[in-house]
Amino acid sequence: MADVAEKAGVSRALVSIVFRNQAGAGQETRERVLRVADEIGYRPDNAARLLARGRSRTLGVMFTVQQTFHTDLITGIYPEAERLGYDVLLSGATHGRSEAKAVEALLSHRCEAVILLGPDAEPAFLDELGQRTVAVSVSRRVPRARVDFVHSAEGKGVRQAMDHLVELGHRRIVHIDGGRGPGSAERRRAYRAAMRRHGLEAEARVIPGHHTEESGVETGRLLLAERDGGRPLPTAVLAGNDRCAMGLLMALTRAGVEVPRDLSVVGYDDSHLSHLMPIGLTTVRQDALLMAEHAVRFAVERLEERDREPREAVLDPKLVVRGTSGPAPEGPCPA
Amino acid sequence: MADVAEKAGVSRALVSIVFRNQAGAGQETRERVLRVADEIGYRPDNAARLLARGRSRTLGVMFTVQQTFHTDLITGIYPEAERLGYDVLLSGATHGRSEAKAVEALLSHRCEAVILLGPDAEPAFLDELGQRTVAVSVSRRVPRARVDFVHSAEGKGVRQAMDHLVELGHRRIVHIDGGRGPGSAERRRAYRAAMRRHGLEAEARVIPGHHTEESGVETGRLLLAERDGGRPLPTAVLAGNDRCAMGLLMALTRAGVEVPRDLSVVGYDDSHLSHLMPIGLTTVRQDALLMAEHAVRFAVERLEERDREPREAVLDPKLVVRGTSGPAPEGPCPA
DNA sequence: GCGCGCTACTAGCGCGCTCTAGTTCGAGTA
DNA sequence: TACTCGAACTAGAGCGCGCTAGTAGCGCGC
Structure with a gap:
């Protein structure tokens, strides 16, 4: 200089x-x-700049590598941040690199706020983080933590999916749970509520799982084993997310089960995986772009007005009907 | 403090x-x-730290959001960098955020070296970057630029795939090109060479495309249209990468073409998409972990010994036979 | 002629840390 | 006793900038 x-x-x-x-x-x-x-x-030199001006105008984004939905979100975060004059730093959580570590990296690089994509960390950790800095959680609700929150109305999404299935005549609808995954708890609750509302309480069944392909495969194997043991297959499965749905499809199709003739599958996320399936995955779409914009805006606005209370944005998801859902094998039978 | x-x-x-x-x-x-x-x-405070010590011990990684293979690489980069005492900063190129911009962000954050995952930029840009700082290109060869280079032996991978297909009796084998995508030129060359070696020169056909699902879908449509126009379908397709293969599969399966009965498909990358397909994608595996380790090591070693010449690491890929490749429709007929 | 306001520019401190060149002190050695 | 030496610790410069408070020069109106 x-x-x-x-x-x-x-x-x-x-x-x-x-x-x-x-x-x-x-x-x-x-x-x-x-x-x-x-x-x-x-x-x-950015480092010197940050140092000198006290503010970095940088947002940190923690995401999970491999989660395709996160990459959709990131795509939306960049332009919105730039529009508001903020820089973006990415830090990935992977196998062997915990979320805490990823966040630590962001903070030590002077990020003023952290946007957490589908964090899986302890609420206590998130709350502490929220105290320490401006934090936004996307997809995962953190009950009493000082953290902004952006998510889609899981309940509405699940309800749409369930109505769709019931309309197609399905009654034996199983839900694969997402474990500690973001949104899982809400989805599970909504599933139970929908079953009840349709008078299918007795049929309700939640199979524990998580948001990965492996979990879908496992569940597929479980269901097939049960079928061989005499218990009939469900006629429809509401998976925890798209990845899980894909795994399930793989396991079932390999075993000769035809989708959607023998069984319907509905995913969640509409990650770009969804349209990859030869027949297209019926799924619930979350508007990643809009979620990203909200997350960035929340972070920035809390940054500019520090004592502002954390807020919550709930976006409406939309069922996207593709090829993996069809009439129930037994044919329609209005409940 | x-x-x-x-x-x-x-x-x-x-x-x-x-x-x-x-x-x-x-x-x-x-x-x-x-x-x-x-x-x-x-x-x-990292910024102050960097400033004070002159060195940042930080590696910048530019990747393309959405490229699943890149996330595989990133997973490998983190631990290796940590092992060598380096920090990692990620910067994604997306729609509307060019590679140049992504790299610029990394440099201004004081990254000492940049690792470019499958860069698509002009050779001139890369060369200039290589002059200015330590740069490593993964997957994309940059002829005369001052840049380290890590890739897998595209030729060997393609050859294995082609031998596999020919062994199964295929003769009408088409290659979907990857355009400017990383490795494309080598793959195309190797495809041509393999066809020649098997005496199938007359059958060789390269369809222009690129490394996306859309490209696969388009090619699928093209082939189907040609079939309807009287030209027979190829019996096997060697796609530019897995994503392209997925798109192709989607288009074909939707139109009632059965894979691998009517047509075999081979991908490239073995990104985690590959095992998602119900029947599993036959593909060429590149060892992402090993590639990541090499990339990091190259960067670090050039950093510690500044006048060292850029190097090149060529890793052996391996054909992974899954469900999308099978005997040619006409049955085996050794050439 | 004077003060006024304005634009174009400058001096120099301080951001939070690292690092070099010390100082202090107690144990070991001749 | 006089010294050396190493371990434990400190003073203070400087990393590359941003920013505040200032100065120089100029046209303007009274």
Whole structure:
């Protein structure tokens, strides 16, 4: 920077002004400074910048690598953050790199706020984080923590899916649970409520699982084993999310079960996996772009107005009917 | 930091020593400092740290959101970087956020080296980047640029796939090209060579495409239209990558073409999509973990020994036979 | 001629840390 | 006793910027 200043015949402060696009520099000087900087190959150093100005204007995003829905969200986070003048830093939680570690990395890089995509951490951890900094949780509700929250109305999504299935004549509808996964608890509750509402309480069954393909495969195996033991297959399965649904489909199709003729499957997320299936996965769409925008806006607004209370955004999901759901094997029989 | 120092009754320098785990502090003092820091809630500020020590020990990783293979790579990058004492910063290229922008973000955050996952940028850009900093390209060869390079032996992978198909009796084998995608040129070349080697030169056909599901779908439509126009379907397709293969499968299966009975499909990458298909995608596996480790090691070693020449690592891929490849419809007929 | 306001610019402190070059002190050695 | 030496600790400069408070110069109205 000093070099640029000298070569352009101005002071460092002036160079600083030019690079911050601040008023107080003549047009001519401005151009000269930029030209010289380009020649020398000077680019402002972010670390020093952050240090000097106290604020980093950087949002940290923690996500789970492999979760395709998260990449959809990230795609939406970048432009919205840029629009509001914020930088974005990504930190992935993976096998062997815990969420805590990922978040720690973000904080030590001076992120002013953290956006957590489908966090799986302890509520206590999240609350503490919320006290320490501005935090937004996407997809996972954290009851009493000081954390903004963006999610889709899980209940509504599940209800739409269930109504769709019941309308198709399904009665033996099973739900694969998402365990501690984001949204699972709400989905499970909504499933139970829907079964009750349709008078299918006796048929209700929640199979424990989680939001991975493996879980779907396992459940598939379980159901097949039960069938071989005499218990009939369910006619429809509401999976915990798309990945789980995909695993289930794989296991069933391999065993000769035809979807949707023998059994219907509904996923959740409408991650870009959904339309990959040859027949297309019927699923509940969450508007990732909109969720991302809300998350960013919440973070930024809490940043600019520090004592503001955390808020909650609930977006309406929408059932997307594709090829994996069809009439119940027994044919329609209105309950 | 000053607060911690004061409260612990030591100098700031000593606190610094403790937090850097450096020799020069008594065991007792060390514990006291850490305890006080914890009480106050002090955590060292990375920006200041970087600034002060001149080196950031941070690797930047540019990846393409949505590319599942990249997430596989990232999973491998984190632990290896940590092992070598480096921090990792992620920056995604998405729709509307160019690779240049993503890289710029990394550099301005003081990354010492950049690892580019399947970069799609101009060779000139990459070369310039290589001059400016330590850069490693994964999957994409950059002819004369000052950039390390990690990839799998595309030729070998394609050859294995082609041998597999020919062995199954296929002769009309089509290749969907990956356009400018990483590895495409090599794969195309190897496909042509394999066809020639098997005396199928006359049957060789490369359909332009790229590494996305959409491209696969389009090609599927094209082939079906051609069939309806009288030109027979190929008996096997070697797709540019897994995503393309998935799209193709979707299009074909929807139209009633049965895989692998009517047509075999082979992908490339063995991204975690591959085992999702009900019947499992036959594909060429690239060892993401190993590639990630090499990339990190290259970057670090060039960092520690600055005048070292860029290197190239070529890893052997392996054909993974799953359900989408089977005997040619006409039955085996050794060429 | 004077003060006024305005634009274009500058000096220099401080952000939170690391690091070099010390100082202090007690144990070991001749 | 006089010294060396290493371990434990400290003072203070400096990393590359942003920012506040200021100065220089100029046209303006009275």
